[in-house]
Amino acid sequence: MTKFNWRYSGNGPQRVRTFLMAHGVTRTLLKKIKFHDGRIMVNGKDQLANYMLSPDDLLTLVLPPEPNNDHVEASFAPIQIVYEDEHFLVVNKPPFLATVPNHNHADDTLVNRVKGYYLSRHYQNLKIHVVTRLDKDTSGMVIFAKHHLAHSVLDKQLKDHSIVKMYLTIVKGTFPFQHGEIDLPIGRADDSFVKRCVRDDGKPSRTEFWVLNANNDYSLLKVRLHTGRTHQIRVHLSALKRPLIGDWLYNPTNHDLNRQALHCYYLKFYNPFTNQEVICKSPLPDDMQAVIWQKI
Known part of the structure; x- marks a missing residue:
């Protein structure tokens, strides 16, 4: 169960829906919360999205359980983790590895390996949310979100071009x-x-x-x-x-x-759950280093 708590600090009343959407909850996610066993609570009581918040109310959001990617096979090949917390995972992708499964690469892509990593760590949520992608032959860092809300907030940052x-x-x-x-x-x-x-x-x-x-x-x-x-x-x-x-x-x-x-080699994004910027760096791989030594 993925749960979030916010204390409403506004000066006047505000709808729950308005408050949640300002915190990255999309209309699609609101529908999933309503129809797929999620919960919205204010001061411990279940409420609808049109409920009016009062100053100092405690708003609790419980995300609905996410279905497992049953069509995605798990690969237990190792991954190189650059950053991880309870919301996000940043992985350094080697060259020649596809990011997501396709008809040519179905069983061993970065997504397959991340699923294997989640299984080995016994994570409750096995849905794989890919936030950024790289071409198969491009190396470097790829961001994964660990739940729907984390994916939504980074999707918005991508659209706003605020992810560096x-x-x-x-x-x-x-x-x-x-x-x-x-x-x-x-x-x-x-x-x-x-x-x-x-x-x-x-x-x-x-x-x-x-x-x-x-x-x-x-x-x-x-x-x-x-x-x-x-x-x-x-x-x-x-x-x-x-x-x-x-x-x-x-x-x-x-x-x-x-x-x-x-x-x-460099990623920067904002983590709204900790109110901090996340900065990740990845060293240049050996094959590119060798070309620099030889050619430049």
């Missing part, structure tokens, strides 16, 4: 400046289901980058995503004629690395 995601990447080519922003719309390429491209009718997309090191042929960049489009970093840098090394889709003739040189 920073990447390290190695590209072919150099820049005549140390800092830049790419503001180009991205959409699906006409000739491919997978590939994306810059196109006028695409979705607004913004990428910021800093040059950390460079020689005549390669550059090491720090990159921040301000939007979250599919393949955004890969597409934007390719559009600048500075494609990621090892990127089979956008730089197919380069073989300096056997995957795209992209690593999510």
Whole structure:
């Protein structure tokens, strides 16, 4: 049972629904609470979402039990945990591991491994909530939420672009400046289901980058995503004629690395349950380190 308590400190009456939605409870979750054995209590008594709170009332929210992901097989391969509390889990994903199951990777993805971890720790809630994702060949940190409300609050932060995601990447080519922003719309390429491209009718997309090191042929960049489009970093840098090394889709003739040189090394998000920012860092993996030593 996942339970939350809040003391209402407003000066006048307020509906329970309004209060809860300000704390990240979505309309979808309110419906699940109402129809799937959740509870809303004020001062220990069950109430409906339209109940009017008075100053100093104690509001208790009990989330409904979440169904197990029965279609997700558990994998007990190890995971590298960067951060964990009762609400969130941040895992460092190695390259060549898919984040979520699909028809090509059904039994051993990061989601499968997290489910195995939950089972080994005997966690009550086995529903796997993936908040952020990475391409199979991209390494770095992925955020999981441990319950529906934690997922809802981070989903809102994603939509508000308040989750900070920073990447390290190695590209072919150099820049005549140390800092830049790419503001180009991205959409699906006409000739491919997978590939994306810059196109006028695409979705607004913004990428910021800093040059950390460079020689005549390669550059090491720090990159921040301000939007979250599919393949955004890969597409934007390719559009600048500075494609990621090892990127089979956008730089197919380069073989300096056997995957795209992209690593999510920094995450920052707000934990509303503790009123604290969570900052996570992940070191650059060995394969990218080796290329830096050899090329830059």
